[in-house]
Amino acid sequence: MNDRDEKGTRVYFDHNATTGARREVVEAMLPYFSRRFGNASSLHLFGQEARNAVERARSQVASLIGAEPGEIIFTSGGTESDNLAIRGVVAAKRTPARRPHVITSSIEHPAVIRTCRALEKEGVDVTFLPVNSLGAVSAEEVEAAVRPETLLISVMLANNETGVIQPSAAIAGVARRGGIAFHVDAVQGAGKIPVDAGAVGADLMSISAHKFYGPKGIGALYIRRGTGIEAVLTGGHQESGLRAGTENVPAIAGFGEACRISADRLGAEMAHIARLRDRIERGILAAIPDVGINGAGAERVPNTCNVTVRRVEGEALTLYLSVLGFALSSGSACATGETDPSHVLIAMGLDPVDAQGSIRISLGAENTDEEVDAFLDALPRVAARLREMSPIRGKC
Amino acid sequence: MEFVDGRFFDHFMDPRNVGRIEDPDGTGAAGDPSCGDWLLVTIRVERGKIGEIRFLCRGCSSAIATSSAMTELAAGKSLEEALAITASEIEGAVGGLPEEKKHCSLLGEEALKNAVADYLARREKGRPGP
Numbered sequence: 119m120n121d122r123d124e125k126g127t128r129v130y131f132d133h134n135a136t137t138g139a140r141r142e143v144v145e146a147m148l149p150y151f152s153r154r155f156g157n158a159s160s161l162h163l164f165g166q167e168a169r170n171a172v173e174r175a176r177s178q179v180a181s182l183i184g185a186e187p188g189e190i191i192f193t194s195g196g197t198e199s200d201n202l203a204i205r206g207v208v209a210a211k212r213t214p215a216r217r218p219h220v221i222t223s224s225i226e227h228p229a230v231i232r233t234c235r236a237l238e239k240e241g242v243d244v245t246f247l248p249v250n251s252l253g254a255v256s257a258e259e260v261e262a263a264v265r266p267e268t269l270l271i272s273v274m275l276a277n278n279e280t281g282v283i284q285p286s287a288a289i290a291g292v293a294r295r296g297g298i299a300f301h302v303d304a305v306q307g308a309g310k311i312p313v314d315a316g317a318v319g320a321d322l323m324s325i326s327a328h329k330f331y332g333p334k335g336i337g338a339l340y341i342r343r344g345t346g347i348e349a350v351l352t353g354g355h356q357e358s359g360l361r362a363g364t365e366n367v368p369a370i371a372g373f374g375e376a377c378r379i380s381a382d383r384l385g386a387e388m389a390h391i392a393r394l395r396d397r398i399e400r401g402i403l404a405a406i407p408d409v410g411i412n413g414a415g416a417e418r419v420p421n422t423c424n425v426t427v428r429r430v431e432g433e434a435l436t437l438y439l440s441v442l443g444f445a446l447s448s449g450s451a452c453a454t455g456e457t458d459p460s461h462v463l464i465a466m467g468l469d470p471v472d473a474q475g476s477i478r479i480s481l482g483a484e485n486t487d488e489e490v491d492a493f494l495d496a497l498p499r500v501a502a503r504l505r506e507m508s509p510i511r512g513k514c
Numbered sequence: 515m516e517f518v519d520g521r522f523f524d525h526f527m528d529p530r531n532v533g534r535i536e537d538p539d540g541t542g543a544a545g546d547p548s549c550g551d552w553l554l555v556t557i558r559v560e561r562g563k564i565g566e567i568r569f570l571c572r573g574c575s576s577a578i579a580t581s582s583a584m585t586e587l588a589a590g591k592s593l594e595e596a597l598a599i600t601a602s603e604i605e606g607a608v609g610g611l612p613e614e615k616k617h618c619s620l621l622g623e624e625a626l627k628n629a630v631a632d633y634l635a636r637r638e639k640g641r642p643g644p
Contacts, residue, residue, distance in 0.1 A: 433574040509554040509570035
């Protein structure tokens with residue numbers, strides 16, 4: 119194999135890590151860097167131009183997720199939204215009388231898991247629920263974990279590594295019956311599948327612009343009217359006092375535009391992406407022995423494919439494929455540099471060695487059949503080459 | 515990942531001395547087959563020197579590249595010279611490694627030492643050579 123001579127391929131299959139901003143998004147942002155540079159809190163004309171852009175975007179974001187504009191708080195992204203939701207609700211609802219309790223899952227993004235771990239040090243009890251072998255939390259287990267002092271349940275909408283969709287509506291029922299706030303990290307759902315705040319049943323929902331062709335550094339927290347929450351950042355009165363700091367107007371304008379376009383095109387894009395993903399999975403299963411598609415039997419977002427190629431390491435596969443021009447990830451992007459196997463796959467019961475042999479392919483609207491063809495040509499060869507080197511033979 | 519050195523990719527994409535010697539004079543392993551990188555080294559000793567060396571590795575790119583580089587460093591060396599090969603020499607042969615990957619070069623040093631030790635132990639026992 120003379121792979122290093124195959125130059126020129128550049129295929130992006132890592133959309134769960136981030137996406138490039140659409141042209142229309144960049145155009146929507148540009149005026150607010152310089153010509154319309156005002157501070158949205160200023161009373162004068164410059165400020166009002168910025169304020170209009172922020173409020174237009176708020177309506178566009180709200181519209182994408184079936185919310186009212188007044189229920190949208192702009193933040194710096196998914197991580198901040200998760201922090202605000204979890205810390206903000208616990209701060210608002212905890213009482214000195216009893217130790218507060220939070221329920222979450224063992225497959226959450228680090229923005230949720232580490233925030234909950236930090237709260238444990240501040241006197242909060244946290245239950246990290248297991249998942250089944252398909253990577254889904256069960257609403258019955260959520261219900262069984264509820265205590266009188268449970269203040270908050272936080273379970274993601276779709277997992278970033280496997281794409282597995284969690285039973286939000288059923289968990290919302292549990293939360294409602296117990297008078298418990300329900301937060302949903304929808305960062306990997308919004309812009310990939312239709313997300314309706316009412317149907318999800320969330321009191322709080324985190325979304326991030328750069329996961330669906332918006333700019334980085336901007337996101338939102340949906341807060342259903344009437345939900346008790348306190349600010350985490352102290353400072354000015356921006357965002358109804360819940361998120362101090364001068365609004366990032368260009369990013370907010372771009373976020374709004376990304377939401378508008380996503381609402382328009384989601385149906386067609388989902389069908390295209392799902393077809394490519396199914397081709398990739400069929401192709402992998404047909405061409406490579408001893409592989410598994412993680413979460414395949416569960417309901418998933420249409421763009422995500424998590425594959426275990428046994429007897430090799432995902433990092434080696436990923437780097438080899440990268441030299442050939444294919445960008446994808448092993449484990450979750452945030453875990454790169456850590457040698458621990460994916461906490462999500464471990465929670466699903468994968469053997470740690472198998473978990474280390476996993477890669478994530480996450481597709482986007484701009485991917486093509488030709489790119490899938492090229493990938494299905496490359497992956498079996500790379501897998502075979504690395505397996506030739508492996509001292510582990512045929513077992514597993 | 516910021517591997518800037520071409521030697522790293524050269525060893526990773528086109529590793530030398532991959533395989534396993536049939537009926538070797540010495541076998542050495544390093545790592546842990548049940549939970550991570552695992553390197554298996556086999557050697558043939560000819561007139562007190564490493565006449566042939568092969569490796570198999572299940573591991574990350576750094577483990578593969580450093581294992582390959584280690585076999586190049588060891589081939590043709592006397593046993594004493596082979597035992598003196600260090601992880602940092604191996605790391606140098608691929609142009610350096612990022613901090614969190616430096617431990618990978620230890621695998622090569624360890625497996626090579628184990629293979630030589632295995633050869634010496636077999637000779638000690640007076641086991642007839644192949």
